[in-house]
């Protein structure tokens with residue numbers, strides 16, 4: 480039931496379509512392939528990114544490593560290349576603590592192959608409620624409901 484309340488909150492209050500399951504296995508992959516979204520667009524241009532670096536300390540730690548169809552690709556220099564652990568784990572920015580979020584998909588991104596998280600679609604609370612009501616109904620009512628639904 481707690482999960483249903485959480486899903487309802489995410490869907491009805493925060494207008495989310497997905498909820499997160501699983502946990503981080505500290506593979507470090509998400510720290511080596513980062514896109515930066517500013518307002519509604521993904522950063523494509525290094526000059527524009529240089530201006531953003533003054534706005535947030537997280538950006539200051541990013542280094543451009545590539546560019547693809549989505550935009551500039553960054554890697555975070557706070558990731559220890561040997562241990563693959565975050566060097567500032569305890570004080571890492573909120574954006575890292577909240578990762579992954581569904582905005583990832585709207586940018587054209589995806590979870591990395593080894594990521595321990597999954598993003599599951601939220602089924603509307605009204606549908607869950609309907610299912611629960613149907614489950615508690617007597618058998619004959621279910622038949623009527625099914626007939627009504629079909630015709």
Ligand code: SF4
Nearest residue numbers: 510555557558565575
């Ligand atoms: S600050 Fe740490 S958790 Fe965040 S992207 Fe960099 S290495 Fe990863």
Ligand code: SF4
Nearest residue numbers: 503504507509594595
């Ligand atoms: S890719 Fe997923 S499992 Fe790996 S460090 Fe990032 S959040 Fe954790």
